Amino acid sequence: MTRDLLVKPVDVVDRDREWGLLTDFLTDPDPAMRLGIVSGRRRHGKCYLLQALSEQVGGLYVTAVREEGRLPAIQRFGDAIAAHAGLRPGSLRLTDWRDVLSNALDVTARSTHPLLVIDELPYLLQHSPEIPGLLQQLYDERQRGAPSGAAPGPRLILCGSAMSVMHELLSGTKPLRGRAVVDLRLGAFDYRASRTFWKIADPLTALKVHAVLGGAPGYRPVAARPHPDGGFDTWLTGTLLDPGRAVYSRTETEHLLREDPRITQHTLYYDILTAIAQGATTPSKIGAALERPRNAVTHPIGVLESTGYIRKEEDVLRSKHPVITLADPVIRFNQLITLPQAAAVEQGFAEQVWQQAAPTFNSKILGPHFEDLARDFTRRYAHTLLPGGLPGPVGTTEVADRAARTKHEVDVIALAAGERPQSPHAKVALLGEAKATAARRGTGDLERLERIRALLGEQGYDTAATTLALYSLHGFYPDLVELADRRDDLLLVDLPALYGS
Template sequence: MGRERELKALKSEFAANRAALVVAYGRRRIGKSRLLREAALGLPEIYFQATQSVSAINMEQIKIEIANVLDASPILDGINTWEAVFHYLADAARVKPGLILTLDEFPYLVSNDESLPSVLQRFWDSGKPQEGNLKLVLCGSAISQMEDLLAERNPLYGRKTMSLELRQMSLREVGAFFPSYSAEELFKTYATFGGVPHYLSLCDNDVDLRMNTVNLLLSPTGPLIDEPTNLLQSELREPGTYSSIIAAIAEGSLDLSRIGDRLKMSTTSLLPYLSKLERLHIVASVRSLDADPKARNRRFVLNDHLMRFWHNFVRSNLGAIVAGHGEAVYDHAISGGMSEFMGSAFESICLDYSSKHLGEILGVPASEAGSIWGHADFDIDIAGRTLDGSFFYGECKWKSKPFDLSMLMKLRERSELTKYGGGNESKHYLIFSKSGCTHDVARLSEHDPSVHMISLQEMAFATRRDVEATMSSS
């Protein structure tokens, strides 16, 4: 479900008439294993998930998996080194061309045998994998360790044929999990659970967001009630410090000095922690698009929707949740604050849409997308540049009031106040509004090619062409 682009790329790599060395990585529960297995469907594959055991135990287990696919063999029984395993499979690939060997949780193997990357290098350079187009897939959740495999100083540098980092799924991909949800329900669900496939698979499409939230996050036995804590504990040392940094950002401390003041930490000591959170795509460091690239006025924002929701609503109500009052927490603490919460979440989703899908609206994709802030008189929610050199500016409104002409005029004025895009005659104005726009704005957008009204339905489900076809047939 979802991941069509990544799935297509992997299938193409597996179908290529050559050997392959694929490195796939991403944080836990992001869907790496499922994607790799789906890409290998119908192909000869040996899938092995390593464990945190001694090397001898993993060796015995992989030999069992090999025998299950290739049948038992006295030669296989006598193998006791990883290099021998690889050569055995290279010989097997001559009979089964394109044989795939997937080593999941590869860092576990390396932690017990640090020579393994060098062994793989020697095997790859020997030319044996090319004889039967053997496909080697190295997969892991330890992002820093997996990236380290590709670093220039390490044995496998320059040998990969494909690297794939899996991140959270987009709003449109998440829609496949909730076919009965309206666009507005889908936006709220995405802002609550984010784009991690495991979290979404726990949701029930047959119940509303309220009950999914209560069942998964607001119940003492809910499978996600401790997920933010568990994620940090599994990925990082000192999870308490990382959690405190995330809490500070969630509560509005967005720059380095304010986070430091809140936690009583120096800005220098904070940077390594923030860097690791950025690497996990939990936190992002952003600057205003009209700021000097060398300027230090950067903000830190939460990239992970579930993490943000948890710190806004769950953490402060854990006592009531553990006491069994999850539904009351939703009705009294969450329902009243959801509109404000959705305001900033909506901006984040609109920014992602602008980065990935703006070509549907403007006819050419964005080359960069961000926001403009730090001015005494104005901010601009969405701004960016397209590949043809045009600039765009957008306003995001998650309110019951339709977007009116005064709001559009204010957006135009602000676009003239910023030096970003200054002097460029080709400018577009994007209106992202939950409640649509007034009639005068709608009429203006019909005659002014620079004004674009973008609906929740377009963002969540379809291209503009699909939406127009649906509207014309109704």
């Protein structure tokens, strides 16, 4: 089977780049063993992708089970190897992991594309930490002695949801460091692909669904009924605010936090997540919100960042001004909406809770999420509209206005391609303001951006070709639209444009 025959199945949505990378890995004709690492958050579709790949080539796909003991795991893996080899269950009496792994590699090596996938590896490492060391030995043994022209060697993919555990496999002095040719970190769908995947016709509904669930494809099977297009409020109270549903946000948040074995003090981590959701953006502010010293929250913040539950982004123009935000919409929804009213929700008052939570949703969830998507749009799609094409780093900043004794927060700033963040005389490609309020945007918003552009020019930045962009959830006043038609430096992005209409 050649690479061209490994066509991505129609049920695998998006993921063209990832499928191509895994296909190249699998069809490499080298007779030596090759190793790949695939990691990603829960519900991001890792298992679905790897199962589809394994099915196409007849590979051996085995998944670990949480809290399964060492001996039962060895026996179950042995039975899976026997079944793959056409033997009856129990015919392979394997007693240790070296025998299990060696036999698995030998059995799969008989295929045209010898693929072995071990999913949820971190569960195995809890009782069998020796596995990476054994894999190192088997890998090194299979680098030698393969004659030229021999069949491709075994292809091993290790997969897991505990991000910190998976990333450490290839770090420092770990046994597998320097041996993997693939380190694929599977992210969620972007907001446009997510809308397509959910088959949501209305872009505002698509935006709201993305604001509470993000682009994780694994949520659709458990939250697609009733369909969001039938009414977002009805859909939300019947999913994220229904304690009887698997996607109930409080339960889902607990599952997410349990993925990382280092998260043991759940109360502290919950409090940190709540503080960030409510607007604390630095370790000092988070510590103050919890009435704890800064150094008491530094380690758990690092853990949450390594797991992908929070992100730390540097100011594009100013050094040493990181901004901490929540990366997971479900956690943000839980901390701001569900958790404060959990008792009422679990007593059946979801509709009333949701009505009362509308101001919080609009100001602390929908508004910040719209700003995130404005930056995402600028990174992924604005190059077709900008005079300079593909922009460089995209993020946020603050610009001091000494004359007015104030600071201007900039929702979207993009440097020109090739520029580095925090460079003192960087070329600024775009300055933007994103508003999810009910009001349309007008010339007053444009004047504010023009003032910021002038200030940056006075501070030494190159703003000669800077595009001014306004992102609006509810459109623009006609005079601003007419002005944009006459100006090459003004970009208006409403909700249809955000979604590519």
